Structures are given as C-alpha cells and as structure tokens.
Amino acid sequence: MIRLEKRPMPSRLWTVLTPIVAVLGTMVAGGLMFALLGKDPFEAIRTIFYDPLFNDQFAAYSRPQLLVKAGPLILIAIGLSLGFRAGVWNIGAEGQYIIGALCGAGVGLALYPSESFLVLPLMVAVGALGGWAWAMIPAVLKTRFNTNEILVSLLLVYVAEQLLASASLGLLRNPDGGGFPGSRNFQQWEAAANPELISGTGMHWGVVAAFIAVIGAYTMLSKHMLGFQIRLTGSAPRAARFAGVNPVRLVLICLGLSGALAGMAGLFEVTGPAGQISIDFGSGYGFTAIIVAFLGRLHPIGILLAGLLMALTYIGGELSQFMLGVPAAAIQAFQGMLLFFLLAVDVLSNYRVRIGKPGVA
Amino acid sequence: MKSLTTLLTGALVAAGLALPAAAQDPVKVGFVFVGPVGDGGWTYEHNQGRLAVEQRFGDQVETIYQESVPEGADAERVLTQMALSGADLIFTTSFGYMDPTINVAAKFPDVKFEHATGYKTSDNVSTYSARFYEGRAIQGHIAGKMTKSNIIGYIGSFPIPEVIRGINSAFIHAQKANPDVEFKVVWANTWFDPAKEADAATALIEQGADVILQHTDSTAPLAAAEKADGVIGFGQASDMAEYKPSPRVSSIIDNWSPYYIDRVQAVIDGTWESQQVWHGIDKGMVQIGEITDAVPADVAAEARDMIDAIANGTYAPFTGPLNKQDGSAWLADGETADDGTLAGMNFYVEGLTGAIPN
Numbered sequence: 001m002i003r004l005e006k007r008p009m010p011s012r013l014w015t016v017l018t019p020i021v022a023v024l025g026t027m028v029a030g031g032l033m034f035a036l037l038g039k040d041p042f043e044a045i046r047t048i049f050y051d052p053l054f055n056d057q058f059a060a061y062s063r064p065q066l067l068v069k070a071g072p073l074i075l076i077a078i079g080l081s082l083g084f085r086a087g088v089w090n091i092g093a094e095g096q097y098i099i100g101a102l103c104g105a106g107v108g109l110a111l112y113p114s115e116s117f118l119v120l121p122l123m124v125a126v127g128a129l130g131g132w133a134w135a136m137i138p139a140v141l142k143t144r145f146n147t148n149e150i151l152v153s154l155l156l157v158y159v160a161e162q163l164l165a166s167a168s169l170g171l172l173r174n175p176d177g178g179g180f181p182g183s184r185n186f187q188q189w190e191a192a193a194n195p196e197l198i199s200g201t202g203m204h205w206g207v208v209a210a211f212i213a214v215i216g217a218y219t220m221l222s223k224h225m226l227g228f229q230i231r232l233t234g235s236a237p238r239a240a241r242f243a244g245v246n247p248v249r250l251v252l253i254c255l256g257l258s259g260a261l262a263g264m265a266g267l268f269e270v271t272g273p274a275g276q277i278s279i280d281f282g283s284g285y286g287f288t289a290i291i292v293a294f295l296g297r298l299h300p301i302g303i304l305l306a307g308l309l310m311a312l313t314y315i316g317g318e319l320s321q322f323m324l325g326v327p328a329a330a331i332q333a334f335q336g337m338l339l340f341f342l343l344a345v346d347v348l349s350n351y352r353v354r355i356g357k358p359g360v361a
Numbered sequence: 362m363k364s365l366t367t368l369l370t371g372a373l374v375a376a377g378l379a380l381p382a383a384a385q386d387p388v389k390v391g392f393v394f395v396g397p398v399g400d401g402g403w404t405y406e407h408n409q410g411r412l413a414v415e416q417r418f419g420d421q422v423e424t425i426y427q428e429s430v431p432e433g434a435d436a437e438r439v440l441t442q443m444a445l446s447g448a449d450l451i452f453t454t455s456f457g458y459m460d461p462t463i464n465v466a467a468k469f470p471d472v473k474f475e476h477a478t479g480y481k482t483s484d485n486v487s488t489y490s491a492r493f494y495e496g497r498a499i500q501g502h503i504a505g506k507m508t509k510s511n512i513i514g515y516i517g518s519f520p521i522p523e524v525i526r527g528i529n530s531a532f533i534h535a536q537k538a539n540p541d542v543e544f545k546v547v548w549a550n551t552w553f554d555p556a557k558e559a560d561a562a563t564a565l566i567e568q569g570a571d572v573i574l575q576h577t578d579s580t581a582p583l584a585a586a587e588k589a590d591g592v593i594g595f596g597q598a599s600d601m602a603e604y605k606p607s608p609r610v611s612s613i614i615d616n617w618s619p620y621y622i623d624r625v626q627a628v629i630d631g632t633w634e635s636q637q638v639w640h641g642i643d644k645g646m647v648q649i650g651e652i653t654d655a656v657p658a659d660v661a662a663e664a665r666d667m668i669d670a671i672a673n674g675t676y677a678p679f680t681g682p683l684n685k686q687d688g689s690a691w692l693a694d695g696e697t698a699d700d701g702t703l704a705g706m707n708f709y710v711e712g713l714t715g716a717i718p719n
Contacts (some may be wrong), residue, residue: 025628057445057447169520185460273434273437275460315438326427
C-alpha cells in the first residue's frame with residue numbers, strides 16, 4: 001500500500017528538485033503527445049529547447065528574443081510573488097498590464113510630437129501609476145468590504161480589455177491611420193521609444209527593470225522588515241498579527257506593488273516590442289506570469305530562471321510549429337503540462353511517500 | 362596559366378552542378394494565420410489556398426505555416442523566424458500583421474511578402490484583398506426579401522473600413538428589397554471567438570432579428586440560429602455547408618487559391634513584383650455559395666441575376682443616389698464609389714441607425 005505522509009517541514013531537497021523533475025516529466029509526456037501526433041518526439045523536444053539557443057540559422061535572432069519575451073513575464077511575476085507569499089491573490093495582472101500601457105501611452109501621445117528626453121521616463125511613471133491604481137480597486141474593496149480579491153482582480157481584466165478596444169478605436173487612434181484601429185507607433189517616435197539598448201542583445205528598458213526587480217525583491221525578502229512581514233503572514237497569519245503586522249497595510253502594499261510592476265511591464269511593451277496600442281495588445285503576459293511565479297517557487301532567482309524557461313517554450317514552440325508542423329494547440333498543452341507536473345511533483349516537498357502498512361503513530 | 366584554366370574549369374563545373382541543384386531547390390512559402398486552421402472560416406480558407414499551392418506545384422514548393430499568431434509583438438518575431446528559416450515568399454493573412462510585415466520586409470529585402478487586407482506596400486510587400494462587399498450585396502437582397510420581422514442582425518468584428526463596407530452594402534440592398542428593414546449591429550471586437558459570437562447572435566435573435574449576418578469567422582452564429590425557430594444566416598468566409606439548407610441559405614466564400622498559385626508561380630519564374638490587388642466576384646476571389654431551397658425561387662433568381670451583373674461589370678453595389686448617415690450627399694444618381702473612398706470607408710449610409718463606435 002502506498003500512502004502519503006505529511007512532512008513536519010517541507011523537504012529542502014524536493015523544493016529544489018521539483019522544477020527539474022517537472023521539466024523532465026513534461027518532456028516525457030510532451031514527447032509522447034508529439035509521437036501520437038505523428039511527429040518525431042526527439043526532434044520536437046530538440047526544436048523547442050535546443051534550437052532557439054543553438055541552431056545556426058535562428059539562434060543569433062532567437063536568443064535575444066528570449067529576453068524580450070521573458071522581460072515582462074519576470075517583471076510581472078516578481079510583483080505577483082510578493083502577494084502570493086503573503087496570501088494575497090492578484091489574478092488580474094493582465095488588466096493592470098493593459099491599464100498601465102493605456103495610461104502611459106495616453107500621457108505620451110498627449111505630448112506628441114515633443115522631443116524632450118523626459119517623455120519616456122514620464123510615461124514609465126504614469127504606466128506604473130496606472131497599474132497601481134487598477135490594482136487598488138480590488139485592494140480597497142478587500143480591505144473595506146472584505147470582497148474576494150481573486151474575483152475582483154480577475155473580472156477587472158475584462159473591463160480593461162474593453163477599455164483597450166475602445167481606446168484603440170477612438171481616444172488613442174492614430175489620426176494619420178486612415179480610420180484603422182491602433183495608436184501611433186512609438187518605435188517611430190524617438191522620445192517615446194523603448195528601443196533595443198545594445199544591438200543584438202534584446203535588452204530594452206523593460207528587461208533592465210525586470211533585473212532590477214529581481215535584485216530588489218531578493219534584497220527586500222532577505223534583509224528588509226517588509227519582506228519578513230510578507231513571509232511571516234504567508235506562513236503563519238495569526239503569528240503575524242501578534243507580531244504587529246497590519247494586514248490591511250500588507251494587502252494594499254502587495255496589490256499596489258504588483259499592479260505597479262505589471263503596469264510598467266505594459267508600458268515597456270507598448271513603447272518597445274509591441275510599438276502601439278492595438279485591440280490585441282494584451283497578449284496574456286499577466287496570466288502566464290502566474291505560472292512563472294509558481295514555477296519559480298515564488299523566489300526571485302527562481303522566477304528569473306522560470307521566466308527564461310517559459311520564454312524558451314514560447315519561442316521554441318513557434319519554431320516547432322512551422323518547422324515540424326506541430327499544431328499551436330499542442331504547444332499550449334505542452335506549456336500546461338509544465339504547470340501540471342509542477343503542482344503534482346510539489347506534493348513531494350510537503351509529503352513523504354510511504355510504502356507498506358501504516359505504522360503505529 | 363594552367364592553374365587559371367583549372368580554376369576556370371572548376372568554376373564552370375561548380376556552376377554547372379549548382380544550377381540544377383538550385384532549380385530543384387523548392388520555393389519555400391510561409392503562411393501566418395490569425396486563427397486555427399480548423400476555424401471553419403477565414404483561416405480555414407487561407408489554409409485551403411496553401412493546400413492548393415502544394416497540390417499544384419508538388420515538389421517545386423515547400424509550404425510552412427503558423428496558426429493563431431497574435432496581431433502584435435509576437436507577429437514580428439514569427440515573421441522574422443520564418444524569413445530566417447529560408448522562406449522565399451510569406452503570406453500574412455490578417456490586417457493586424459501590417460506593420461510587422463513592413464518592418465520585417467525591410468530587414469529581408471530578398472524575401473517577398475504578401476499582406477492580406479492592408480494598405481501599406483513596399484518593394485517586397487504586396488497587398489491583396491477581396492471585394493467581399495459584392496457578396497454582401499447579394500446577402501442583403503436575400504435578407505431583405507426573407508425577413509418577416511423586418512429586423513436584421515449583424516455581428517461586426519471591428520469597426521474598420523472593410524467591415525463598415527460590408528454593413529453598408531448589405532443594408533443598401535436589403536432596403537432596396539424591403540424599405541421597412543432595420544439593421545441591428547453588435548460589435549464582437551474579435552475575429553474568432555465562438556462563445557462571444559454565439560452570445561451576440563442570441564442577443565440579436567432575442568431582439569427580434571430573424572436574419573443574422575456575420576463578419577466573424579466561426580460557425581457559432583449559425584449554430585445559434587439553428588436553435589432558434591425560423592432564423593436564417595449565411596456562411597462567412599467559408600461555405601459552412603454543414604448548416605445547409607437552413608439556417609445557412611447561402612454564403613460568401615473567400616477563394617484565395619488562384620491568387621496564391623499565381624503569386625507562387627511568379628516567384629518561381631522570377632517575375633514577382635509588388636502590387637495592390639483587390640479582386641471580386643469577377644475574378645472568382647469572392648464566390649457565392651449555393652443558394653438553398655429555403656430561399657423562394659424568385660428571390661434566388663434575382664440574387665443570381667445580381668451575381669451575374671456584378672461579375673460582368675454592369676452593376677456596382679455602391680451606385681448613387683446614396684447619402685451618408687447624417688443626410689449629406691455622397692454619390693449622385695448613377696455615380697459609383699471610387700476605390701479610395703471604399704478602402705477608407707468610415708461612415709454609415711443613410712438609413713442605418715446607431716453610431717460607429719470610436
């Protein structure tokens with residue numbers, strides 16, 4: 001008989017091993033799926049994990065693209081992880097990402113065609129503010145009326161998407177665009193552009209911000225009082241209360257911080273890789289970042305690695321689609337498996353597998 | 362001297378060997394799709410065009426494609442990777458790929474690009490689109506004749522000129538067939554989202570519409586019409602024949618195959634040049650699917666006459682006298698709309714209610 005026995009303390013070994021085992025499990029199960037679809041599983045796995053990094057034809061282009069894709073994921077996931085650690089569940093980062101981009105882009109476009117070097121910094125600040133404000137709605141509702149922040153933040157994503165559609169068709173539409181939806185292109189307006197900083201690296205200000213966020217979160221969690229309070233609230237809420245942690249303040253800080261980071265990510269995306277506000281601007285970064293946060297064990301360094309891994313499956317997945325004809329849905333299923341295996345293997349860090357009869361307690 | 366001869370001979374041999382090899386090297390044709398190839402509508406028909414290219418050219422071509430590519434930052438990366446993988450010709454099959462196509466084309470001057478439904482071209486970017494509004498005229502006529510409630514529901518995707526053109530064309534001809542007809546337009550803000558499309562169709566039916574026209578790509582509105590009693594609709598982009606004979610009473614079929622074969626041939630022959638193409642019923646890019654027995658015989662005959670008249674150029678769907686929604690004059694009696702106005706159409710014609718969202 002096989003049964004699970006709760007460990008007194010989470011296993012350190014399994015906490016580190018879990019993501020690795022999950023990735024391996026995904027490779028095996030994903031390989032099986034590709035084989036059932038009639039594709040060579042080894043070739044498919046190699047195309048997803050190896051080719052974006054080392055293929056002669058693509059790597060020079062796709063390696064920097066990893067940073068472009070991972071940047072916003074990491075920036076958002078860092079913010080989310082702080083709240084998740086404290087038991088504050090912000091599921092609506094996608095909405096905060098969109099609103100941040102809208103606010104920042106709106107302020108920028110109001111100044112068009114200014115050539116001042118202050119335009120981009122101002123847009124970044126307003127973008128962060130926009131994301132913060134959007135996250136404050138579930139925060140205030142939670143602290144004032146005890147509503148569920150999961151539902152409120154999630155539903156506000158759909159409101160944000162409607163605002164995005166409306167802005168790209170009306171308020172922010174490019175007056176020189178012939179009636180077609182979408183704002184001016186920021187890449188073509190130097191003062192507001194967020195370009196590649198060093199050619200061929202994919203580094204833009206958003207990636208820089210993501211790295212700063214990783215370092216900042218690491219320092220805060222290990223050295224700062226607020227980091228201690230977040231960790232304590234997550235592991236022992238009652239003890240935290242006795243230790244003088246103000247739960248209202250913590251909810252406001254966690255949601256606000258994650259909203260501001262998501263808003264900044266949106267602003268860096270709209271002025272950089274995306275280039276413009278368009279109806280399809282929200283591309284799911286806010287939701288994928290939730291997976292990244294958990295895949296990274298809610299730890300800043302883990303999130304950095306998880307963001308890069310997730311970006312790899314996106315870019316490798318695209319390559320495998322047109323090189324091997326793997327359907328897009330199979331790639332999404334593959335990414336889903338990653339989270340599934342992570343959660344499944346995660347059981348092992350908190351539980352021990354016992355084979356045999358239950359012993360006398 | 363001898364070494365020079367050897368060198369020249371070597372070069373000749375190499376060139377001789379290289380030539381047939383180059384001729385056998387298949388032309389690589391890439392397709393970027395906005396939806397899944399199984400959407401049964403827009404992307405499905407583009408993929409049919411891809412398959413037609415494969416069938417026609419066999420070993421001479423290799424086609425690659427990527428489905429469900431978001432219209433934003435991701436499109437630019439997908440296009441770049443396709444170009445890097447050695448594609449010679451890339452079809453980008455949605456309006457939102459316009460700027461990414463232009464950007465990537467500038468980086469790969471030797472790769473040819475064909476962008477569907479856009480308006481920006483360059484030396485290696487062509488645009489192509491179909492005069493779907495010609496098909497809308499036929500739909501409008503059938504809809505106007507067949508509605509009993511005099512309310513026609515229209516599911517719009519995005520308020521861009523192409524969609525507004527379709528609404529105007531359908532309305533003009535519905536009103537000609539039935540002066541009492543009223544249009545209710547719902548904006549789904551998506552090209553493909555079966556759940557949203559079904560909601561929109563159901564909402565329109567509840568408001569009394571007994572004809573549903575759609576500018577979104579899935580079969581969900583037809584499924585919703587099937588559930589309601591006495592409601593008809595039309596296949597969009599694809600024939601959607603599984604809903605025959607009713608609710609699907611006819612359809613607009615986008616037939617890209619001849620154009621795709623034509624352009625691939627041009628690349629093989631080395632005669633490809635940038636151009637802007639807007640073909641309609643005359644060239645077969647817009648086809649009208651079978652008009653089923655659910656349509657009264659006289660109405661079907663009128664519709665077929667209109668198809669013939671559009672095909673041989675004796676009738677243009679936008680022929681005056683026509684006024685804009687605000688009552689200002691647009692086209693004088695007998696005057697037809699020019700392509701420039703049609704391409705950028707951002708106004709409703711007189712008689713339509715509601716405003717274009719902005």
